[in-house]
Amino acid sequence: MTWIAASLFLVGGLLFLMFLGLPVAVAFLVINIAGVIVFMGGLVGIDQLVANATDSITTFALVPVPLFTLMGEILFHSGLAARVFDALDMCFGRIRGRLSYLTVAGGTIFATLSGSSMANTAMLGSTLMPDMIKRGYKPHIIMGPIIATGAVAMIIPPSSLAVLLGSLARIDVGALLIAGLVPGLILMAMYVITIRITLARDPDAAPSYAVERAPLGAILKALALNVLPMGLVIFCVIGLILMGWATPTESAAFGVLSVLILTIVYRKLSLSVMTKAMMGTLKVSGMMLMIIIGSTTFSQVLAFSGASSGLISYATGFGLGFYAMLAAMLVVLIILGMFMDQLSIMMLTLPIFMPLVSVYQFDPIWFGVIMLLALEMSLATPPFGLLLFVMAGVAPKGTTLGQIARAVLPYLLCTLVLIVLLVAVPGIATWLPSVMRN
Template identity: 75%
Template sequence: MVWYEAALLMVGGLLFLMFFGMPVAIAFLAINIVGVYIFMGGMIGIDQLVANATTSVTSFALVPVPLFLIMGELLFHTGLAIRVFDALDKCFGGIKGRLSYLTVGGGTIFATLSGSSMANTAMLGTTLMPDMIKRGYKPHMIMGPILATGGLAMIIPPSSLAVLLGSLARIDVGALLIAGLVPGLVLAAMFAATIRLQIAADPEAAPGYAAERASIGEIARALLLDVMPMGIVVFAVVGLILLGWATPTESAAFGALSVIVLAALYRKLTWAAVVKSMTGTLAVSAMMLMIIVGSTTFSQILAFSGASSGLITFATSFELNAYLILAAMFLVLIVLGMFMDQLSIMMLTLPIFMPLVGLYDFDPIWFGVIMLLALELSLVTPPFGLLLFVMVGVSPKGTRIGHVARAAFPYICCTMLLVVLLTLFPQLALWLPGLIRS
């Protein structure tokens, strides 16, 4: 079988099964069974498939994923995240569009603490949306900032998806985690500027109202008691890696431990919160690991059948500029994001993309940040962007995907602008990892 027939069978078959609603993990398993039977010698290939199942999910590099998920779940269910928002609320006073700015500021901090885009979006929607509706904010000033800031957890460390990307693409996980910090903060600043421009264009979009002003003492007390202790969690996750004192796995463990200690000190570590946190972590982790089992073998079959090398030879035969190839890869990620979840997209594309990254001499850490931004965009890409559905779920009745997508559009433009900036100035992503290495 020639390479393009093998690629069509594997990739086309997988997309076909997903199109008809088959769960991602089952679709990978089904197409893998067909692939190993055809390309790896029948039942011997099936035996190899079973052996790969254990090897693919027992990687030490995957340990931070459930630990980061535990952190986010505990912060949400113990109410520690809400305390941060209440403290920041006192700082913003009565400025116009206060709650939209609070969404960006508080959401960025929570992204630094949680590592989960879904948890970030769900928490922002359930805590801030009711008050914003009551204050008369227009829908795009409510849903846009929540959607945009929810996706920041994809690139600001700790990001569970960055850990998966690093381990699957064989990129330094610690360097990739740190590389997302500066671009993430730049993106948050862009979101705040977008809110300011929207308010300037339509002052009624975020009506002003007389907010109760907190005294300097109250603000200082709230920051000291509710925000500053969260710095322990940030230091445990980001600081330990920056200082070279811990690996990503160790820092994830310290981060989870620090959240447990803080919740206990605040007397919020209840049995109900622990059970809910562990249940949520188990559900997401199991889903991720099942997909990894299938996708690892999928990558091996593509390589074994010659599809991967054939695709690379075909792509390079056009002698295109390296950045046109990058743009094509970015576009593929966005299009796939309309129909697939982010983990499945990574599994499908990494076996093809990473050889091209090496061939065109792209820095793998820089490319990892670009890919995470593309995956963040795919979360809000109609018709099936995951965060769009989360937003509809926490919005008032009658809210449709179209309303949510229009609200997200200006913030999608911000992410696209950041991708351009990263292409022109790669040091935005590479400066911090270079600092650690030196």
């Protein structure tokens, strides 16, 4: 079978099964069994498939994924995250659009504590949206910042997807996690500027209202009691990696420990909180590991069939330059993001992209950050961006996906601008990892 036929059989078959509505993990399993029977000798190949599937998830590098997820779940269910927002809310005074700015500030802090875009968006939507609606904010100034800030958890450490990307693409996980910090903060600054421009053009988007100004002493007390202790979690997750004192796995464990300590100090630890946190972690981690089993085996079948080498030879045969090839990869990621979830996109493209990264001599960490940004964009691209549906679930009845997509469009443009900046100045992503190595 030619590489073209093998590619159509494997990739086309996988996309067709997803189009039929099969769960991603099941679609990978079905096409893997079919591929093994066709390309690897039937039942003998099935034995190899089972062995490879076991090896794909019994790796130490994947341990941070459930730990980071557990950390965010405990913060959310214990109410510690809400205390952070209440303290920050006191700092914004009577600034027009204060709740939109609060979304960006609080969402960024929660992103450094949770590592989950879905959890970040759901938390921001459920806690801030009702008050914004009550204050007369227009839908676009409510939904845009919430979705955009929620998605940034994918790039700011601790990002579970960054751990998976680093593990599967053979990129230094610690370096990739740290590399997303500066681009993530720049993106937050861009969101603040976007909100400011939006309010300058349409002041009625966020009507002013009387707010009781909190005394300076009360503000400082709230920050000291509710925000400053979160620095312990951030230090455990980011600081330990940056200083070279801990691996990503160890820092994730310290992160969970620090969150447990805080819940005990604030007297928020209970059987109910831990049960909900463990159940949420089990669901998310189980889903991820099932997809990893299927997708890792899929990449091996793809390589064994000759489809991978054929696709790579075909792609490099056009003689595209450095920037043209990077642009082509980004277009593929964004288009796939309109129809697939981020984990599936990553698993489908990595077997093809990483050899091209080597051929074109891209810096793997730099490329990993750009890929995460492209995947972040795909979270909010219609018709099937996951965060669009999360927002639709917490938005008032009658809100359409079209309204949500239009609200987030200016913030997607911010991400595109950041990608261009990273191409022009790669040091934005590579500076902190180089400091960490030294």
